[in-house]
Amino acid sequence: MHASSYEEMRSFVQAHLGSRREESLTIHDLGSQDVNGAYRDLFDAPRWRYTGMDQVAGDNVDLVLKDPYAWREVASDSVDVVVSGQALEHIRYVWITMLEIARILKPGGLCCLIVPAGGPEHRYPVDCWRIYPDGMESLAHFAQLDVLQVQTQWGATGFIDNSDVWKDTVLVCRKPDHGFWWNRKSALKRWIQHRSLVQGLPQERLSLGALASPAPETTTVAVPASPATVPEPAPNPPGNPRAVPDLASCSFYHTTELPGGETVRGQWDLRPTVAAYLGHVPLAGRRVLEIGPASGFLTFHMEAEGAQVTAVELPMEHLWDAVPVAGFDMAAWRTDFTESIHGVRRSFQYLHHLYGSRARLVIDHLDRLSATDGPFDVGLLGSVLLHCRSPFTVMEQVARHVRDTVIVTEPYDANLGELPVCRLLPEPAQQQVDTWWAMTPSFIVHSLAVLGFPHAEVSVHHQKRECDDLMVPMFTVVARRA
Numbered sequence: 001m002h003a004s005s006y007e008e009m010r011s012f013v014q015a016h017l018g019s020r021r022e023e024s025l026t027i028h029d030l031g032s033q034d035v036n037g038a039y040r041d042l043f044d045a046p047r048w049r050y051t052g053m054d055q056v057a058g059d060n061v062d063l064v065l066k067d068p069y070a071w072r073e074v075a076s077d078s079v080d081v082v083v084s085g086q087a088l089e090h091i092r093y094v095w096i097t098m099l100e101i102a103r104i105l106k107p108g109g110l111c112c113l114i115v116p117a118g119g120p121e122h123r124y125p126v127d128c129w130r131i132y133p134d135g136m137e138s139l140a141h142f143a144q145l146d147v148l149q150v151q152t153q154w155g156a157t158g159f160i161d162n163s164d165v166w167k168d169t170v171l172v173c174r175k176p177d178h179g180f181w182w183n184r185k186s187a188l189k190r191w192i193q194h195r196s197l198v199q200g201l202p203q204e205r206l207s208l209g210a211l212a213s214p215a216p217e218t219t220t221v222a223v224p225a226s227p228a229t230v231p232e233p234a235p236n237p238p239g240n241p242r243a244v245p246d247l248a249s250c251s252f253y254h255t256t257e258l259p260g261g262e263t264v265r266g267q268w269d270l271r272p273t274v275a276a277y278l279g280h281v282p283l284a285g286r287r288v289l290e291i292g293p294a295s296g297f298l299t300f301h302m303e304a305e306g307a308q309v310t311a312v313e314l315p316m317e318h319l320w321d322a323v324p325v326a327g328f329d330m331a332a333w334r335t336d337f338t339e340s341i342h343g344v345r346r347s348f349q350y351l352h353h354l355y356g357s358r359a360r361l362v363i364d365h366l367d368r369l370s371a372t373d374g375p376f377d378v379g380l381l382g383s384v385l386l387h388c389r390s391p392f393t394v395m396e397q398v399a400r401h402v403r404d405t406v407i408v409t410e411p412y413d414a415n416l417g418e419l420p421v422c423r424l425l426p427e428p429a430q431q432q433v434d435t436w437w438a439m440t441p442s443f444i445v446h447s448l449a450v451l452g453f454p455h456a457e458v459s460v461h462h463q464k465r466e467c468d469d470l471m472v473p474m475f476t477v478v479a480r481r482a
């Protein structure tokens with residue numbers, strides 16, 4: 001599934017089931033086959049029982065449904081929660097499926113359905129519908145389910161897998177519980193609807209629908225690029241969120257060794273000296289908030305050390321705090337720069353897939369990081385602050401979510417002395433707009449002390465820059481709350 005769909009389901013779980021983790025709940029996921037992603041781990045509570053249902057056997061499928069429109073394998077009124085993502089658009093007679101969902105739910109049971117309202121055709125093996133909120137509401141009412149929430153994600157979420165193209169509609173609804181007799185009457189009505197509709201279906205029904213085996217090819221649409229615009233990576237079909245970018249389309253910021261033994265060169269080779277870059281902070285079992293992962297060498301390194309990493313990048317449309325140098329052709333720069341950052345983000349995606357990483361990538365502004373993303377034990381700002389208009393503000397935003405340690409690594413310039421200062425780097429004559437500051441270790445130590453991290457250690461180390469093979473001096477501040 002695409003990344004935003006996973007997030008939408010996570011929000012449903014948090015909002016509607018978060019307080020029910022101690023209850024014993026049965027959860028059925030319709031169209032659950034893991035084609036690069038599944039919701040199963042969202043339902044991983046000791047007393048919850050998740051069942052993946054699909055029309056075909058496969059990964060993440062516990063129950064194979066023989067008939068997509070009559071689930072004889074599942075008893076009526078037996079399930080607490082039904083969820084489904086990226087499946088209903090592939091079901092020809094989706095209103096019958098709604099009747100089945102309503103039938104198996106217990107009175108009072110909850111349902112969360114995610115369906116695209118946009119995106120290219122992707123036959124799996126058929127692609128029948130895009131559904132807007134009014135359509136979802138109609139389906140719910142048709143099956144006598146009460147709508148609790150329905151909305152389409154029209155705005156940008158900024159996930160790098162191009163989730164936004166699918167414009168997901170999310171419906172949360174409940175099977176009403178108005179007492180035994182009312183419930184029986186409602187079930188009878190549904191049974192009559194179901195019977196008359198199923199009898200009218202053509203015989204081919206058994207072999208068609210989302211839940212049948214995938215067609216051999218899926219449609220991928222390349223967004224046409226005009227010379228003035230930067231091509232976006234082609235969208236991934238739902239159900240295939242982590243479609244791996246081509247290695248050739250990736251630009252690596254970090255030099256990285258691939259599992260086959262091949263080494264791809266980036267701008268920096270942190271491999272031999274990564275422990276110093278991270279201030280030798282033990283990371284096993286810790287929750288880390290990493291700002292600006294670029295190709296993710298540090299992300300995957302920390303994960304391999306046992307950390308649980310959430311990495312944050314800015315949305316593409318607000319890319320970097322470019323220095324407003326007078327007379328500089330910012331539009332041309334943005335076009336080139338955006339293209340190169342797309343390549344770097346693809347390299348993250350590529351490595352994420354290759355390593356089977358569980359690190360989360362959030363694409364958002366730091367001031368919009370929600371409290372539910374944290375708290376984190378450790379915050380990491382590796383070579384980020386020099387690119388920020390207001391380094392203090394960025395440290396403040398990170399500090400808000402970190403309960404223990406902040407690590408900041410920056411280039412070291414011994415000529416700047418001991419004072420807590422930043423030197424402005426851009427010059428009017430220079431055509432350089434992506435780097436703002438050189439700063440002293442003392443500036444970071446003082447800033448973090450002000451922000452509640454008064455216990456700091458500073459170390460200086462050298463990191464290899466690939467373009468000239470130079471070992472460049474850098475410093476790392478490790479500041480703790482206590």
Ligand SMILES: C[S@@+](CC[C@H](N)C(=O)[O-])C[C@H]1O[C@@H](n2cnc3c(N)ncnc32)[C@H](O)[C@@H]1O
Binds near residue numbers: 254293387
């Ligand atoms: C030089 S790379 C550093 C990559 C990696 N952290 C490391 O230490 O090797 C800078 C990173 O900071 C991010 N970045 C740049 N400006 C930023 C800002 N204003 N706020 C947050 N992140 C920013 C970039 O997207 C990029 O991932």
